[in-house]
Amino acid sequence: EIVLTQSPGTLSLSPGERATLSCRASQSVSSSYLAWYQQKPGQAPRLLIYGASSRATGIPDRFSGSGSGTDFTLTISRLEPEDFAVYYCQQYGSWTFGQGTKVEIK
Amino acid sequence: EVQLVESGGGLVQPGGSLRLSCAASGFTFSSYWMHWVRQAPGKGLVWVSRINSDGSSTSYADSVKGRFTISRDNAKNTLYLQMNSLRAEDTAVYYCARDADYIDAFDIWGQGTMVTVSS
Numbered sequence: 001e002i003v004l005t006q007s008p009g010t011l012s013l014s015p016g017e018r019a020t021l022s023c024r025a026s027q028s029v030s031s032s033y034l035a036w037y038q039q040k041p042g043q044a045p046r047l048l049i050y051g052a053s054s055r056a057t058g059i060p061d062r063f064s065g066s067g068s069g070t071d072f073t074l075t076i077s078r079l080e081p082e083d084f085a086v087y088y089c090q091q092y093g094s095w096t097f098g099q100g101t102k103v104e105i106k
Numbered sequence: 107e108v109q110l111v112e113s114g115g116g117l118v119q120p121g122g123s124l125r126l127s128c129a130a131s132g133f134t135f136s137s138y139w140m141h142w143v144r145q146a147p148g149k150g151l152v153w154v155s156r157i158n159s160d161g162s163s164t165s166y167a168d169s170v171k172g173r174f175t176i177s178r179d180n181a182k183n184t185l186y187l188q189m190n191s192l193r194a195e196d197t198a199v200y201y202c203a204r205d206a207d208y209i210d211a212f213d214i215w216g217q218g219t220m221v222t223v224s225s
Contacts, residue, residue: 035211037151044201044218045143045151050211088151092210095141095153 002027002091004098012106019076021101023089028069033092036065036074039100040085048087049074079103108132108214110202115219122192122223128185128202128216136160136180139205141212142187144198144221152198155187156205170196192223 003026013019023034036049047056049065052072062077076083084105089098114126128140142154155166155176164176175188185202199218206213 033210037212039151044215045203045212046215047211047213050206050209050213054209056209056211056213090151090211095156097143097151097153100150 002029002094002096004089004091004096006087006089006098006101008101009099010102010104012104013079014106015079015081017079019074019079019083019103021074021076021087021103023067023072023074023098025070025072025091029072029091030093031068034065034067034072035090035092037088037090037097038083038085039088045088076103081105110204110214110216112200112202112216112219115200115221117222117224118192119225120193120223123188123190124192124221126187126189126200126202126219126221128187130183130185130204133204133214135178135183139207140176140178140185141203141205142176142185143201143203143212143215144196145201145218146195146198149198154200157185189221192221194223197221197223 005024007022031052034052037045039045053065064075086100086102088100109131111129141156157176161178173191177186201218202216203212204214
């Protein structure tokens with residue numbers, strides 16, 4: 001079973017700053033099988049990125065994904081107030097999720 | 107509008123049973139695999155189960171195997187999760203999600219239904 005480890009657990013940043021979130025897999029993952037989701041308190045998760053780097057419909061271009069093999073990154077170029085949330089990576093092959101990274105206001 | 111709406115959650119005693127439903131609308135339900143994902147209070151997302159488009163194939167997380175059963179009624183555009191022998195650790199919000207295999211991700215999620223297992 002592939003285990004996804006996200007880091008850091010919490011990221012404290014100010015609006016306008018750049019956020020870099022990491023997702024590391026215990027073994028190589030097909031890039032097409034790596035997705036990122038955003039979840040705000042009391043809401044369902046929302047798909048942000050699929051195929052490691054493709055933005056889902058309606059997702060602003062300040063969100064970008066990259067990586068391959070075992071190391072993947074979600075970058076938010078300039079944080080907007082609505083971006084403070086928890087972010088999860090997912091390996092589609094076994095449908096498992098990382099434990100999440102919380103992006104909080106500093 | 108493409109939508110998933112869960113129902114059926116509630117408070118149940120340990121060892122009890124509950125059936126969750128997920129009503130789909132706005133898309134051809136019978137064309138998509140579907141999943142259940144749960145989230146314990148204050149915790150992360152955990153995949154629970156999946157079913158293929160015609161209901162002939164299912165998969166389960168080890169933690170629920172033998173206790174939970176996923177099914178679907180394509181005529182009613184509804185996904186189900188029958189949960190038996192419930193334990194305290196099954197307490198969570200349960201989400202249904204659409205599997206968009208053309209992008210290898212879960213593209214539509216319901217709002218979730220809360221299941222609390224407690225005496």
